Structure formats: structure tokens, C-alpha cells
Amino acid sequence: MTDYFHDENHFDKTYTEDEFNLKEFEVCNFTSCDFTSCNFIGVTFTDCTFTNCDFSGARINHVAFRSVTFIDCQVLDVNFSMCDKLIFEIHFKDCILDFAKFYDLKMVGTSFINCSMIAIDFMNSDLTDVLFENCNLHKAVFHNTIANRADFTTSYNFSIDPEKNKIKKASFSLAGLKGLVEKHELVIRG
Structure with a gap:
């Protein structure tokens, strides 16, 4: 039996390991909440917003993110690869996503x-x-990715091998071209 929550606001809460299991949230807002101890199982978030929340190290296996926005959140070392892939849609603004997968x-x-x-x-x-947009992609792993029409124009510190990734019609700034030819050890001045 799945618990259903609609149009709720959650403020300044610290959640326990299994507090979210088998729950569905729709049009809910979470502000200044701590999810670091959570082990999410069978959770669905639809049209939800997380603002100033900490997910660092949270385990999010079998979670559905459907039109979810993260604003000013810490999402360190979180593995999204086990999320529900059906209608997977997320957006991040002013977040720390270091070591996420x-x-x-x-x-x-x-x-x-x-x-x-x-x-x-x-x-x-x-x-x-x-x-x-304006993202630090230092040591980010791009291997066998499809990044067609992706916009890297204002981002920096990335290294993408065009021979191992599809980047047709992707946008880069002149300064960012260095990240595309790095493996060739070329010296680019300008």
C-alpha cells in the first residue's frame, strides 16, 4: 500500500532511513530538509521542488523523479542510475552535485x-x-554519451573526447574548445 501526498509543504525536517519508503508525492515542496540518512525505496516524486535540501550520500534506489527541480541543494555522491527510468525528468539550479552518478x-x-x-x-x-549553464565539470566523466545539441557554452573545466562521445551540434565557447582536444596535448593560446 502506497501512501499518497499532494500539494504539501515540508520545512526544516530531518528524515530517517526508511521514512519515505513506498510513498508518492505530487506537487510537494521540500525546504531546508535533510535526507542524508534516507534509503529511498519505491518512492515517486512528481512536479516536486527541493530547495536548500541535503541529499549527500542518500541512497535513492527505485525512485521516480518526474518533473522534479532541485534548487540550492547538496547532492554529493548520490547515485541516480538506479532511478525509475520511465519519465525521468530532473533539473538543478545552484546545486553541488560533486561525485554524483x-x-x-x-x-x-x-x-x-x-x-x-x-x-x-x-x-x-x-x-x-x-x-x-555556468557549471564546473572538472573531472566529469563523459564516455559513450550522446550530447547532441547540448549547451556547454558557459561551462568550464570539462574534458570530452569527440571520438568517444556523440556531440553533433553541441555548443561550446571558444575557451571551451580546449576541453575537446585535451587528449591531443595541444597548446592553445588566445
């Missing part, structure tokens, strides 16, 4: 705005039409 996910149209994404893993992901 998004491998094997279809993330078409996702937006990452002003995020720290150090050592994030996008291996085998579909990043078509993804917006990376």
Missing part, C-alpha cells in the same frame, strides 16, 4: 544551472539538449 540515464532536456559537478559520471547517458 548519472550513468545509463536518458536525461534529454535536463538543465544544470550554476552547479558544481566535480567528478560526476555521465557514462552511457543520453544528454541530448541538456543545458550546462
Whole structure:
């Protein structure tokens, strides 16, 4: 039996390991909540917003994120790869996503705005039409990704091998071109 919550606001709560199991949230807002101890199982979030929340190290196996926005959240070392892949839609603004894992996910149209994404893993992901706006992608893993029409124009510190990724019509700034030819050890001045 799944518990259903609709149009609720949750403020300044610290959740326990299994407090969210088998629950469904629709049009709910979570503000200044701590999810670091959570082990999410069978949870669905639809049209929800998380603001100033901490998910660092949370286990989010078998969670459905359907049109979910994270604003000013800490999402350190979270593995999204085991999420429900049906209608997977998430957006991040002003978040710290260092060491998060998004491998094997279809993330078409996702937006990452002003995020720290150090050592994030996008291996085998579909990043078509993804917006990376002003993001630090230092040591981010792009391997066998589809990043067609992705926008990297204002992001920095990335290294993407065009021979191991599909980047047709992706956008880059002149300064960002260095991240595309890094493996060739070229010296680019300008």
C-alpha cells in the first residue's frame, strides 16, 4: 500500500532511513530538509521542488523523479542510475552535485544551472539538449554519451573526447574548445 501526498509543504525536517519508503508525492515542496540518512525505496516524486535540501550520500534506489527541480541543494555522491527510468525528468539550479552518478540515464532536456559537478559520471547517458549553464565539470566523466545539441557554452573545466562521445551540434565557447582536444596535448593560446 502506497501512501499518497499532494500539494504539501515540508520545512526544516530531518528524515530517517526508511521514512519515505513506498510513498508518492505530487506537487510537494521540500525546504531546508535533510535526507542524508534516507534509503529511498519505491518512492515517486512528481512536479516536486527541493530547495536548500541535503541529499549527500542518500541512497535513492527505485525512485521516480518526474518533473522534479532541485534548487540550492547538496547532492554529493548520490547515485541516480538506479532511478525509475520511465519519465525521468530532473533539473538543478545552484546545486553541488560533486561525485554524483548519472550513468545509463536518458536525461534529454535536463538543465544544470550554476552547479558544481566535480567528478560526476555521465557514462552511457543520453544528454541530448541538456543545458550546462555556468557549471564546473572538472573531472566529469563523459564516455559513450550522446550530447547532441547540448549547451556547454558557459561551462568550464570539462574534458570530452569527440571520438568517444556523440556531440553533433553541441555548443561550446571558444575557451571551451580546449576541453575537446585535451587528449591531443595541444597548446592553445588566445
